[in-house]
Amino acid sequence: MNNIELIFPEIFISLSIMFLLILGVFKKDSSKIIHNISLLILLITAVITFNETLSISPTTLFNESIIIDYLSSFMKIITLLAAFVVLLISSNYLRTFKIFKIEYPILILSSVLGMMIMISSNDLIVFYMGLELQSLALYVLATFNRDQLKSSEAGLKYFVLSALSSGLLLYGCSLIYGFTGSTNFNVISTQFNANEYAITFGIVFILVGLAFKISAVPFHMWAPDVYEGSPTSVTLFFTMVPKIAALTVFIRFLYVPFLNLIDQWQMILVFLSIASMLFGAIAAIGQKNLKRLIAYSSISHIGYALAGLATGSNDGIQSSVIYMTIYIIMNLGFFSCLLMMRRNNIYYEQIEDLSGLSKNHPLLSISLLIILFSLAGIPPLAGFFAKFYIFKSVIEQSMYFLAIVGLLSTVVAAFYYLRIIKIMYFDEEKDSYDKDHNLWLKLSLTVSTILILMYFIFPSELIDVVSKINII
Amino acid sequence: MNFPILSSLILLPSIGALFLFFTRSKSENKITVKYVALFTSLVNFFLSIYLWFLFDPTTSAFQFVEDRVWIEGLINYKVGIDGISILFIILTTFITPLCIISVNNSITKRLNEFLIAILVMETFMIGVFCSLDLVVFYLFFEAGLIPMFLIIGIWGGARRVYSAFKFFLFTLLGSVLMLVAIISIYWITGTTDVVQLYELGIDTKYQNLLWLAFFSSFAVKTPMWPVHTWLPDAHVEAPTAGSVLLAAILLKMAGYGFIRFSLGLFPSASEVFTPLIYTLSVIAIIFTSLIALMQEDMKKLIAYSSVAHMGFVTLGIFTNQQQGIEGSIIQMISHGLVSAALFLCVGVVYDRMHSRLIATYGGIITIIPKYAILFMVFTLAALGLPGTSGFVGEFLILMAAFKDNFLVAVLASLGVIIGAAYMLWLYKRVIFGKLINSELKKMIDLNKSEAFTLTCLAIPTLYFGFYPEPLINIIEVSISDLIDTYNFSVASKQ
Numbered sequence: 005m006n007n008i009e010l011i012f013p014e015i016f017i018s019l020s021i022m023f024l025l026i027l028g029v030f031k032k033d034s035s036k037i038i039h040n041i042s043l044l045i046l047l048i049t050a051v052i053t054f055n056e057t058l059s060i061s062p063t064t065l066f067n068e069s070i071i072i073d074y075l076s077s078f079m080k081i082i083t084l085l086a087a088f089v090v091l092l093i094s095s096n097y098l099r100t101f102k103i104f105k106i107e108y109p110i111l112i113l114s115s116v117l118g119m120m121i122m123i124s125s126n127d128l129i130v131f132y133m134g135l136e137l138q139s140l141a142l143y144v145l146a147t148f149n150r151d152q153l154k155s156s157e158a159g160l161k162y163f164v165l166s167a168l169s170s171g172l173l174l175y176g177c178s179l180i181y182g183f184t185g186s187t188n189f190n191v192i193s194t195q196f197n198a199n200e201y202a203i204t205f206g207i208v209f210i211l212v213g214l215a216f217k218i219s220a221v222p223f224h225m226w227a228p229d230v231y232e233g234s235p236t237s238v239t240l241f242f243t244m245v246p247k248i249a250a251l252t253v254f255i256r257f258l259y260v261p262f263l264n265l266i267d268q269w270q271m272i273l274v275f276l277s278i279a280s281m282l283f284g285a286i287a288a289i290g291q292k293n294l295k296r297l298i299a300y301s302s303i304s305h306i307g308y309a310l311a312g313l314a315t316g317s318n319d320g321i322q323s324s325v326i327y328m329t330i331y332i333i334m335n336l337g338f339f340s341c342l343l344m345m346r347r348n349n350i351y352y353e354q355i356e357d358l359s360g361l362s363k364n365h366p367l368l369s370i371s372l373l374i375i376l377f378s379l380a381g382i383p384p385l386a387g388f389f390a391k392f393y394i395f396k397s398v399i400e401q402s403m404y405f406l407a408i409v410g411l412l413s414t415v416v417a418a419f420y421y422l423r424i425i426k427i428m429y430f431d432e433e434k435d436s437y438d439k440d441h442n443l444w445l446k447l448s449l450t451v452s453t454i455l456i457l458m459y460f461i462f463p464s465e466l467i468d469v470v471s472k473i474n475i476i
Numbered sequence: 477m478n479f480p481i482l483s484s485l486i487l488l489p490s491i492g493a494l495f496l497f498f499t500r501s502k503s504e505n506k507i508t509v510k511y512v513a514l515f516t517s518l519v520n521f522f523l524s525i526y527l528w529f530l531f532d533p534t535t536s537a538f539q540f541v542e543d544r545v546w547i548e549g550l551i552n553y554k555v556g557i558d559g560i561s562i563l564f565i566i567l568t569t570f571i572t573p574l575c576i577i578s579v580n581n582s583i584t585k586r587l588n589e590f591l592i593a594i595l596v597m598e599t600f601m602i603g604v605f606c607s608l609d610l611v612v613f614y615l616f617f618e619a620g621l622i623p624m625f626l627i628i629g630i631w632g633g634a635r636r637v638y639s640a641f642k643f644f645l646f647t648l649l650g651s652v653l654m655l656v657a658i659i660s661i662y663w664i665t666g667t668t669d670v671v672q673l674y675e676l677g678i679d680t681k682y683q684n685l686l687w688l689a690f691f692s693s694f695a696v697k698t699p700m701w702p703v704h705t706w707l708p709d710a711h712v713e714a715p716t717a718g719s720v721l722l723a724a725i726l727l728k729m730a731g732y733g734f735i736r737f738s739l740g741l742f743p744s745a746s747e748v749f750t751p752l753i754y755t756l757s758v759i760a761i762i763f764t765s766l767i768a769l770m771q772e773d774m775k776k777l778i779a780y781s782s783v784a785h786m787g788f789v790t791l792g793i794f795t796n797q798q799q800g801i802e803g804s805i806i807q808m809i810s811h812g813l814v815s816a817a818l819f820l821c822v823g824v825v826y827d828r829m830h831s832r833l834i835a836t837y838g839g840i841i842t843i844i845p846k847y848a849i850l851f852m853v854f855t856l857a858a859l860g861l862p863g864t865s866g867f868v869g870e871f872l873i874l875m876a877a878f879k880d881n882f883l884v885a886v887l888a889s890l891g892v893i894i895g896a897a898y899m900l901w902l903y904k905r906v907i908f909g910k911l912i913n914s915e916l917k918k919m920i921d922l923n924k925s926e927a928f929t930l931t932c933l934a935i936p937t938l939y940f941g942f943y944p945e946p947l948i949n950i951i952e953v954s955i956s957d958l959i960d961t962y963n964f965s966v967a968s969k970q
Contacts, residue, residue: 382618382619382622418648425625429630460615467550
């Protein structure tokens with residue numbers, strides 16, 4: 005077996021999960037230590053991925069069913085780091101709800117493992133395996149606060165709808181297998197007959213399944229409820245990490261086997277993108293709960309990432325990856341703020357609870373202000389550059405309609421971000437929140453805010469990193 | 477020429493703002509905070525004066541150019557100035573310290589943050605006038621929304637939330653199309669560098685759409701009729717310093733954009749759309765002047781008069797004649813001084829009486845005579861009396877307009893008359909007449925800082941009214957070069 009060391013990160017993480025499970029069973033009160041070890045594992049895995057696989061030329065393993073290239077390594081590192089930060093800043097929140105248990109970090113680790121497999125998959129079966137692994141872990145995570153009705157409801161809803169979409173996806177896989185005789189992406193790309201409608205059906209079914217996972221309109225219905233019901237730290241996880249993996253599969257699935265069928269799927273992607281951007285922007289206006297609002301906002305943001313993918317060019321892929329990276333940083337900052345809204349061990353998550361925040365918490369509110377303006381895509385903050393790259397690649401392909409609709413929906417979206425700022429800055433103050441925050445929480449907020457604010461000084465760095473992604 | 481003087485001008489206010497950010501604002505060091513801000517903006521002002529001395533008005537080439545790679549192969553951070561932009565930079569650095577002095581009475585809460593917003597705003601405004609790259613320009617142009625939104629929203633009047641949202645969303649909506657146009661230009665020509673674009677030119681078949689996209693942004697910002705409705709709201713609700721910045725400088729960004737980009741980059745499209753601009757300008761001049769006549773709120777009246785004055789500016793720019801564009805720039809500078817002063821004048825009485833309604837006042841000439849005199853200077857300048865800077869601009873614009881289109885010029889001249897009517901009527905109702913409201917007797921005349929700021933604005937208003945030569949000297953060469961290029965490319969297309 006050659007090149008087995010290339011999947012060493014996955015092997016390491018799966019062995020660690022087993023070890024932690026055993027440790028959790030045999031050692032009493034081990035939640036803290038398991039939490040810390042998990043953090044370490046995520047970090048180590050990220051370092052291994054960075055050292056071992058980031059700089060190698062694309063290599064396939066296990067009969068070409070796994071691919072290790074720059075895209076996969078980069079996305080894995082982002083996934084691992086995002087999961088690391090989620091775990092890092094969620095401990096206080098979990099303790100408050102008395103759900104600081106051993107299962108939490110282990111479930112996060114197993115979903116991360118599933119995502120890493122997804123990201124590396126070059127085969128429909130491997131991809132499906134990874135997808136199910138991460139989904140199963142995510143169902144449990146959604147219901148993690150099981151004494152709360154909303155959390156259980158969120159998990160159940162997510163499970164039922166996700167199972168449905170997995171079914172559709174699997175049906176699509178079977179169609180493609182049936183008409184090409186293979187599940188391998190490379191083989192499919194040489195085998196399929198472009199005139200065969202069943203292939204198109206298969207692609208559509210798989211796209212529907214994937215669109216569900218990234219909650220693109222019109223397959224987004226689960227997102228607001230699940231985001232609202234899940235524990236906030238899990239919501240943070242939901243809004244970022246699974247989307248990275250699903251987006252990578254999107255890229256890999258559309259661009260490796262089916263690039264020649266771009267006429268067929270481009271329209272679908274443009275539709276998904278426009279619908280998500282507009283719907284996310286409009287539906288968020290009426291929201292009162294911050295988590296629901298961020299659910300709609302994330303729908304809107306995924307629309308922009310899809311707009312990059314719809315271009316069918318390398319530039320588009322790169323701009324989508326940049327978009328997701330910046331989106332993750334903004335989201336981390338936003339949720340750090342959300343996790344700081346705590347008073348006497350009660351977390352507040354309504355928009356009204358931010359009222360007059362700027363008087364009692366000037367630093368917190370200025371950070372949130374920067375993050376929100378960045379989410380709205382106002383220059384010179386990072387969010388603007390993210391959108392700028394997307395529209396650059398979209399206009400390059402002369403898709404003016406997509407670009408104009410996208411930009412107009414940023415104006416609509418600006419409205420609800422401004423509304424939060426209005427409540428923070430223009431309204432009367434309420435009681436102040438606790439100020440004894442976890443150091444890591446403060447750190448994550450500070451770092452993400454500074455990254456967003458200072459991105460314009462070194463915009464080339466991220467582009468340099470991402471420009472090595474070369475799929476086509 | 478190694479010292480990056482333009483970047484220093486851009487960055488200095490932000491550094492001052494950063495310094496203020498780390499100063500905890502407590503009640504006792506309010507004065508300190510103000511002095512820090514004032515010091516920063518004054519240093520910037522003297523730096524810009526120094527820039528004026530270094531500036532060579534005999535060439536139309538861009539000077540003090542700084543060119544750094546910003547995003548590899550995509551955007552360069554490129555700044556530089558020519559005769560058109562330098563005046564706006566000096567205007568900005570001149571108005572900002574006056575704004576900071578004027579916050580004395582009007583801003584009581586969160587002074588620290590207010591000054592930060594003003595300084596950050598200054599950075600963005602200078603950036604707009606310096607940038608020689610379309611993306612950099614867009615960045616500064618849009619970024620200015622953030623501090624202005626906060627200035628209106630936090631320190632504004634009763635309907636501040638509505639006004640702040642309207643301001644933000646209107647201008648953002650206008651600007652997004654410009655972003656599409658900028659990216660399109662990048663894909664058509666392969667660069668967003670303005671100097672290179674001047675040389676390359678843009679294919680005529682794209683120009684009309686691109687021009688419209690830029691127009692949508694500048695028209696909202698100017699503001700032109702019928703998208704001017706955000707301006708009265710924003711002005712009325714903004715605090716005095718905010719109104720001053722808005723009227724004096726923010727509106728000039730669009731006028732500057734019209735000259736630099738619409739005329740410079742899309743000459744043949746500008747030729748095509750000149751009738752549109754003429755129509756909208758004339759409507760703006762007459763219609764908003766009539767609206768101004770009916771206003772009961774002083775700030776609203778001045779806001780509508782701004783729309784009318786900017787109507788003259790757009791009219792002058794698109795006459796494409798030396799006098800017209802020179803007149804537009806002088807009109808913009810003059811309007812920058814005069815409208816700033818008028819808003820400060822309204823601020824003065826508002827601080828004392830907490831009312832902006834014209835009906836509240838009347839007969840205050842005997843109570844606050846100094847104020848009455850300065851207010852009169854600016855009233856007369858606003859209506860374009862010979863001897864004030866307002867006259868020079870309007871006169872040049874109308875002269876150019878008469879050469880180009882008689883009907884438009886006649887209609888615009890009508891606007892001058894209505895302009896005189898509403899300004900004089902405003903002055904009459906506020907200053908003269910019988911003293912009915914006995915509360916007014918308690919009013920105190922201008923204090924030192926108010927008198928200082930208003931005098932500072934009155935001197936250049938009168939000076940350039942009698943002797944506009946220094947201004948014209950600076951802009952002359954750049955404009956004649958611009959017009960030559962324009963005529964050449966329009967002629968070569970036909």
